[in-house]
Amino acid sequence: MNEIQVLDKTFVPFLSAEDIQSKIESLAVTINKDYQNKKPLFVAILNGSFMFAADLFKSVTVDAEICFIKLASYKGTQSTGHVITAIGLDSNITGRDIIVVEDIIDTGKTLHTFLPQIINQQPSSVKIATLLHKPEATVYDLHIDYCCFSIPNKFVVGYGLDYDGFGRNTKAIYQLKS
C-alpha cells in the first residue's frame, strides 16, 4: 500500500482492507450469538460509519433492522466540542434492542451526548459497536461493547472516515503522516 494525499495532508497505510474485513466478520459472529432470538435495530451514525455499518450488516444473520442518523462534532482534524443532530431518529425504539454503530470513538463526547436521546425512549437494551477507538483520547465515560480496533491518538482517514469531507473512498484506513 502507498501513501495517499488528501487535500493538503499526507497519510500512510495503517489498517489493510483485509484486516478490516476480518475484524468485522468476527464482530458479526459475536453479534449473531449475542442477539440469537432477538431482532436488533442498528442505529448507524452518518457520515463516517456508512461503510462499516454496511459491511457489518451484511454479515449479520439474525433478523435485524438498520436506520441512519446524522451527528457531527468534527471540523478538520480537531473536535469542535459541539454535537449537532442533523437527521433525527425517526424509528420507534421503545422496547427495541439497539446497537449504535460508530466509525470512531475519540473523546467520547458524540456518544455521551447522543446516548441519553436513545435511553429516553426506553429501548430494551443499548450497546455500542465501533470500528475504531482511541483510548488515549477518550475523556467521557462510555461503555464500549464491541470494538474492532483500538488505535493510537492520531488522525485517520479512509473506509468512510474523512478529512474535511475527503478521503472516505478507500478500502483501507490511513494515518496522518507525522
Ligand code: XMP
Ligand atoms: P468524539 O470525540 O465525539 O468524536 O468521540 C467522534 C467523531 O469524531 C470524528 N473523528 C474522526 N474522524 N478521523 C476522522 O476522520 C479521526 O481520526 C477522527 N477522530 C474522531 C468522527 O466523525 C467520530 O464520529
Ligand code: MG
Ligand atoms: Mg462519525
